[in-house]
Amino acid sequence: MAGERILIVDDEKSMCQYLSIMLKKEGYNVKTVGNGKSAIEEVKKANYDAVMTDIKMKGVDGLEVLSAVKTHEPNLPVIIMTAYASQKTAIEALNNGAFHYMVKRAAKNDEIKMIVHNAIETRRVSNENVFFNKQREKKSSYKNIIGESEPMQKVFRRIDKVAATDSTILIRGESGTGKELVAKSIHHKSNRSNKAFVSINCGALPENLLESELFGHVKGSFTGAIRDKDGLFKVACGGTFFLDEVGETSPGIQVKLLRVLQEREIIPVGGTNPIKVNVRLIAATNANLEEAVRTRSFRPDLYYRLNVIPIEIPLLKNRSSDITLLVDHFLKMASEKIKRKKTISKESIDLLLNYEWPGNVRELENIIERAIVLQDGDTIMPYDLPDKIRFQSRRKGNFDLNREKVTLEELEKEYVISVLEETGWQKKKASEILGINASTLYRKIQRYGLNRNEEEVGVE
Numbered sequence: 146m147a148g149e150r151i152l153i154v155d156d157e158k159s160m161c162q163y164l165s166i167m168l169k170k171e172g173y174n175v176k177t178v179g180n181g182k183s184a185i186e187e188v189k190k191a192n193y194d195a196v197m198t199d200i201k202m203k204g205v206d207g208l209e210v211l212s213a214v215k216t217h218e219p220n221l222p223v224i225i226m227t228a229y230a231s232q233k234t235a236i237e238a239l240n241n242g243a244f245h246y247m248v249k250r251a252a253k254n255d256e257i258k259m260i261v262h263n264a265i266e267t268r269r270v271s272n273e274n275v276f277f278n279k280q281r282e283k284k285s286s287y288k289n290i291i292g293e294s295e296p297m298q299k300v301f302r303r304i305d306k307v308a309a310t311d312s313t314i315l316i317r318g319e320s321g322t323g324k325e326l327v328a329k330s331i332h333h334k335s336n337r338s339n340k341a342f343v344s345i346n347c348g349a350l351p352e353n354l355l356e357s358e359l360f361g362h363v364k365g366s367f368t369g370a371i372r373d374k375d376g377l378f379k380v381a382c383g384g385t386f387f388l389d390e391v392g393e394t395s396p397g398i399q400v401k402l403l404r405v406l407q408e409r410e411i412i413p414v415g416g417t418n419p420i421k422v423n424v425r426l427i428a429a430t431n432a433n434l435e436e437a438v439r440t441r442s443f444r445p446d447l448y449y450r451l452n453v454i455p456i457e458i459p460l461l462k463n464r465s466s467d468i469t470l471l472v473d474h475f476l477k478m479a480s481e482k483i484k485r486k487k488t489i490s491k492e493s494i495d496l497l498l499n500y501e502w503p504g505n506v507r508e509l510e511n512i513i514e515r516a517i518v519l520q521d522g523d524t525i526m527p528y529d530l531p532d533k534i535r536f537q538s539r540r541k542g543n544f545d546l547n548r549e550k551v552t553l554e555e556l557e558k559e560y561v562i563s564v565l566e567e568t569g570w571q572k573k574k575a576s577e578i579l580g581i582n583a584s585t586l587y588r589k590i591q592r593y594g595l596n597r598n599e600e601e602v603g604v605e
Contacts, residue, residue, distance in 0.1 A: 149265050150191070153177045154184040154198035154210060155226070160249060164197065164257070171258060181205025185213040188221070195244075195264045197224045200234060208238060215242045220271045222264035255369040263374065270341050270380055290326050291474045292467040296459035300327065303456050308334035313406065315451045316429040318458030321507030324429040325389060327456060332385040337425055340384030343377050348393030355398060357414050366415020378411050378422045386424045391451065392432030392443060399444045406450040426451075461502040461509065468497055471506060475513040487517055489525040492578045496527055500534050528580030535580055536560060558593045561586075565595070 151173050155161045161177040168175050176191075178184050182205045184198060196214055200207035211223045222244035227234065235246040244264045247257070290297070307314060308331050316324045325344060332342045345358060353367070361376030378386060394402065405411060406426065410419040428451045437443035461468070472489060480486045502508055512531060520529040527535055561579065568574045576586040589595075 148172065148174045149194040150174045150176065151261065152184060152187055152193045152196045154179075154181060154196065154202075154207070156180055156199065156202045160199070160226075167254060167257065168261065171261075173261070181207065181210045184210050188214055188217055193221060194268060195222050195224065195261060197226060197261070199249075200225050200227045200238065208234075208241065211238065211241055211243055220268055222268050224260060224264060253371070256371045259369065259371065259374075266380075270343060289474075290323060290330055291471050292464060293470060294459075294464035294466045296464045297467060300456060300458065303454075304330055304334065307331060307454050307456075309336060311425050313425075313451055313453045314427040314456060315454070316427065316456045316458060317431070318429075319431050319460060319505060321505035322458040322460065323506050324431075324458055325387060327458060328385070328387040328427045328429065331427060332387075332425070335385070335425065337384050341381050342385050342387065343381035344387035344389060345377055346389045347398070348390040352395045352398060355394070356401070359398070360401060360411045360413050361416075362414035363416045366413075370415070373413075376411060376413060378405065378424060379420065381424045382422055384424065386426055388426065388428045390430060390432075391428040392430040392434055392437055396444070399447050403444065403447045403450060406447070461505040465498055468509065469494060471509055472497065472513060475510050476517075479514065479517045483517075485523070487523055487525065490527070490577070492527050492574065493525050493530060496530060496534050496537070496578070500537055526580075527578045535578075557589075561589055561593065562595065565590075 151168055153161050153164050153168075153175060155164075155177070156179050158179065161179070165175045165177050176187065176193075178187055181198070181202050184196070185205065187193075188196065196210070198207040198210045207225055207227075211225065214221055214223050219242075223242070225235075225238040225243045225246045226249050227246070228249055230248045230251075238246050244267070245260050247260060252260075290301075292298075292300075304327065314328070314331060316327055318324050328344070329342060332338060345355075347355060350358060357367075357374070357376070359376050359378055361374050361379060362370050364370055364372050388402075391402075401411070405422065405424075408419070409423070410421050412419050434443055434448050434452075438445045438448050472494065476487050476489060497509070497512075504511075512534070513525070515531070516525045516529040520526070561575075564575045564578050565572075568578065572583055572586055576583045579586060581589075
């Protein structure tokens with residue numbers, strides 16, 4: 146759940162309140178209105194992920210709300226609610242595009258939650274499908290993968306070679322390097338680009354929920370399974386299924402994944418009949434699968450089935466020549482979003498180039514976004530960057546943090562010296578990098594007795 150927005154429409158206030166409380170506890174962002182006219186106005190002015198509407202209301206009823214929603218946004222799922230079941234109205238609602246028809250008093254909490262979850266998941270897959278259909282002609286692009294360095298050119302060449310095949314891919318790289326972007330690029334450049342790209346993080350769900358999400362389940366297979374549900378493997382049929390953090394899967398899930406790769410079929414939870422699936426599987430991990438195989442926490446047969454064509458995503462620190470390109474890309478995206486041009490100073494770029502980037506590209510993107518949000522001007526200056534970047538060791542041989550009884554004053558003195566030396570003792574430029582004004586820098590120079598004419602300046 147990521148705060149998806151749900152609109153509830155009912156002239157019965159107690160029902161609005163009941164559904165709102167229940168769905169908010171599930172992490173949804175809920176808005177309630179008391180009539181159909183307000184609902185139609187709300188859908189037109191705000192973005193929602195699902196609509197739940199009563200069918201019988203004074204004035205504009207639920208079927209009219211359904212019609213207006215489908216005219217405005219065809220992919221927005223509408224769940225029709227009624228106090229009394231009617232086969233005629235149910236058929237009419239479903240024929241007009243309703244996602245589901247439910248009787249309010251008869252529906253249990255778990256059933257309502259599952260209906261809402263499935264509605265939002267269906268919308269997500271549908272929207273991704275539409276998006277990639279619109280992008281089919283742009284096959285020469287790599288989506289948002291930015292890089293001109295040789296390590297990234299190697300990745301691009303590998304993408305071009307494997308995209309047209311149906312071979313299984315294993316993408317390896319640390320967190321934040323862009324594994325999902327590479328998977329999407331492969332799908333986008335493949336013959337499956339007009340079908341769905343479906344993804345799931347295998348480490349984000351417990352085993353029982355992950356199994357149901359992957360393979361589906363049949364009605365009655367466990368508590369809360371009130372009807373059959375298609376798994377994501379079936380949803381992805383004809384397209385690409387991206388399994389992120391596949392190294393986090395349990396032995397039981399690994400057995401079922403192996404069956405998919407060997408037999409190209411799945412068996413839903415609680416089911417007995419296999420279902421054929423046609424998907425291109427791309428897996429990703431930041432774990433050492435060879436070590437996991439050695440310690441028997443990962444099946445060797447599954448590892449070899451996944452590792453048909455490996456793609457290694459380089460660390461950002463190993464392609465530092467791409468940092469300036471990435472910064473320009475993130476600034477351009479932000480400028481377009483806020484309708485205001487943003488730039489970055491050379492001193493700030495120098496600091497970014499010297500940072501180790503343990504969080505890789507995602508960390509860089511977050512830092513640029515933070516700087517843009519918090520700074521007041523149009524140019525990102527050193528003082529707009531986090532302290533861990535501003536006060537990193539610019540001459541790594543100087544800052545010996547392991548020596549005994551090192552003081553903050555000593556570290557500050559070393560840092561001031563290194564910045565002054567790198568700027569050729571240009572105090573204005575040095576003060577900007579340090580994030581202090583020129584008068585403060587002058588006092589520190591006097592306090593520490595710094596002298597540009599000394600042959601070697603260091604800590605006594």
